Amino acid sequence: MATATETQTGQQTQAIQEAWAAYSTPGEMHKMLAGESGAWDVSITFWQHAGAEPQTDAATAEINMIFGGRHQEVYYRGTMMGQLWEGKNTVAFNNTSKEFTSFFIDNSATGAMVATGPYDEATKSINMKGEAIDAMNGSVTKFREVYTFVDSTTRRLEIFDERNGQPEYKSMEIVMKRR
Numbered sequence: 001m002a003t004a005t006e007t008q009t010g011q012q013t014q015a016i017q018e019a020w021a022a023y024s025t026p027g028e029m030h031k032m033l034a035g036e037s038g039a040w041d042v043s044i045t046f047w048q049h050a051g052a053e054p055q056t057d058a059a060t061a062e063i064n065m066i067f068g069g070r071h072q073e074v075y076y077r078g079t080m081m082g083q084l085w086e087g088k089n090t091v092a093f094n095n096t097s098k099e100f101t102s103f104f105i106d107n108s109a110t111g112a113m114v115a116t117g118p119y120d121e122a123t124k125s126i127n128m129k130g131e132a133i134d135a136m137n138g139s140v141t142k143f144r145e146v147y148t149f150v151d152s153t154t155r156r157l158e159i160f161d162e163r164n165g166q167p168e169y170k171s172m173e174i175v176m177k178r179r
Contacts, residue, residue, distance in 0.1 A: 022095060026069040029093040029100075029119060033072040036063045036155070039179040042078060050169035059085065061176055066090075080108065093119075100126050102145065109135065115145050124149040134163065144168070153178040 026034075042059040059078020066073045076087040087106030094101065104113040115130030125148040134141045142162040150156055159172040 027095055030069055034065045034069055037065060040176040041179060043175045046172040102128055
């Protein structure tokens with residue numbers, strides 16, 4: 001017969017195993033991300049500062065799920081300001097915190113953009129906030145991303161920057177159309 005200590009230890013072990021199973025098993029949000037797998041045409045519009053004229057470029061995106069459907073990987077390739085541009089975004093949904101995390105790197109910077117936030121069912125969008133380093137002066141720049149599931153073949157990512165204590169402005173819009 002098990003002692004009280006052995007029973008308590010067994011219950012703790014079971015609780016830990018159940019928590020890790022819930023944490024590590026892909027769920028509905030992962031299925032939503034997996035639904036984006038495939039090739040996309042991308043239109044990029046960006047504004048270098050508030051009130052600037054918009055600049056546009058084109059790219060493609062290849063989206064895949066990695067690590068057993070737990071994370072989404074997006075690989076962008078195109079041009080930006082007349083230069084070859086490549087970027088990679090890894091997106092995770094944390095089952096425990098109920099938030100998405102986006103980790104973006106590209107060949108136009110040595111830093112990364114990291115943002116976190118929840119999914120809003122009413123607007124069909126992921127609303128994330130993050131911080132990045134401003135290349136002009138090394139200060140921390142706050143940004144906000146709104147990633148909208150427009151319809152089954154269209155996605156829109158809007159990025160809003162807050163620089164040097166100035167009001168937030170839209171710095172980039174990426175529209176993706178499924179091929």
